[in-house]
Amino acid sequence: MNLDLQPAxxxxxxxxxxxxxxxxxxxxxxxxxxxxxxxxxDLADTAAFCEHYGxxxxxxxxxxxIAARRGGETSYAACLVTAVTRAxxxxxxxxxxxxxxxxFAPVDDALAAxxxxxxxITPVGLPAGWPVLVDAAVVRQPxxxxxxxxxxxxxxxxxxxxxxxxxxxxxxxxxTPTT
Numbered sequence: 001m002n003l004d005l006q007p008a009x010x011x012x013x014x015x016x017x018x019x020x021x022x023x024x025x026x027x028x029x030x031x032x033x034x035x036x037x038x039x040x041x042d043l044a045d046t047a048a049f050c051e052h053y054g055x056x057x058x059x060x061x062x063x064x065x066i067a068a069r070r071g072g073e074t075s076y077a078a079c080l081v082t083a084v085t086r087a088x089x090x091x092x093x094x095x096x097x098x099x100x101x102x103x104f105a106p107v108d109d110a111l112a113a114x115x116x117x118x119x120x121i122t123p124v125g126l127p128a129g130w131p132v133l134v135d136a137a138v139v140r141q142p143x144x145x146x147x148x149x150x151x152x153x154x155x156x157x158x159x160x161x162x163x164x165x166x167x168x169x170x171x172x173x174x175x176t177p178t179t
Contacts, residue, residue, distance in 0.1 A: 002054050003037035005156055008148075011036050016116045016149020018125035022166075030164055034124075034157045041151035044119040046083045049145075049154070057083040060145045061138050061162075063121050065110035068099035076105060076113055077131040080123050080138055080146070080162065085175035092174050093133060115149070122147035122155060123165050132167045135174040139163050 012020040014036045023031050043052045050057050060083040068075050077097055079087040087093055094102035107118055114121055123132045123146065138144055141159035148155045163170050 003039070003145075003154070003156070005035040005037045007032065008034045008036040008155060011153075014038055014148060014150070014153040015155075016114075016120065016122075016125065018115045019122060019149035019155075020125075022125035028164075030158075030161050033161060034155055036148055036153050036155055038153050041119075044147075044151040044154075050083065055145055058137075059141055059143065061141075063123050063147055065105040065114065065121060066093055066097070066102055067105040067109065068094070068097040069101045070099045075099075076110075076127070077133060078121075078123050078126055079133045079135075079174065081135040081175035082137050082141070082144075084178055085135060085137065086178050087133075087135070087175050088173070092171065096133060096169075096171065097131065116147070117150050120147040120150045120152075122149050123162070123168070124155065125149060126167070128166070130167055131169060132165050133174055134162055134165075134168050134170045136170050136172040137175065139170050 043049050061080050063080050066077045081087050139159050144159045146155050
């Protein structure tokens, strides 16, 4: 891995504002284990990032925003899955959220709700009350690379620490392999 990792708390300029605020307020010592690395924003998309920076895809995790609908109401949640898997939005996610319909949130809605950039959305610093559904494979990784809220950097954190995110629920089988 060729990332220049630094303590995330020491580099708020590499984080979206809600991410920096969430890390500053993180309870306990776990926040000191979270690192950040500047990257080329043109290489923020998972496949290009992993190839260029030498990160195995199973150590990279993608965060997607889900719009869940039931009875005319829409609520949001996030799913975090490894880059070698895909969230089971129409099955596990929809049932877990108690929704009649679940789908990827429209990009403009996700960006407005999170205060983050497209291609950089992360489960750190999401709006209060959002469920964060995490595939168990993410938590089993010694470390995982996730978004920082902006395209110009990535966070690295211990997989088990992901389970301590506000609203996090670790779910075995949340994702299915992409191949």
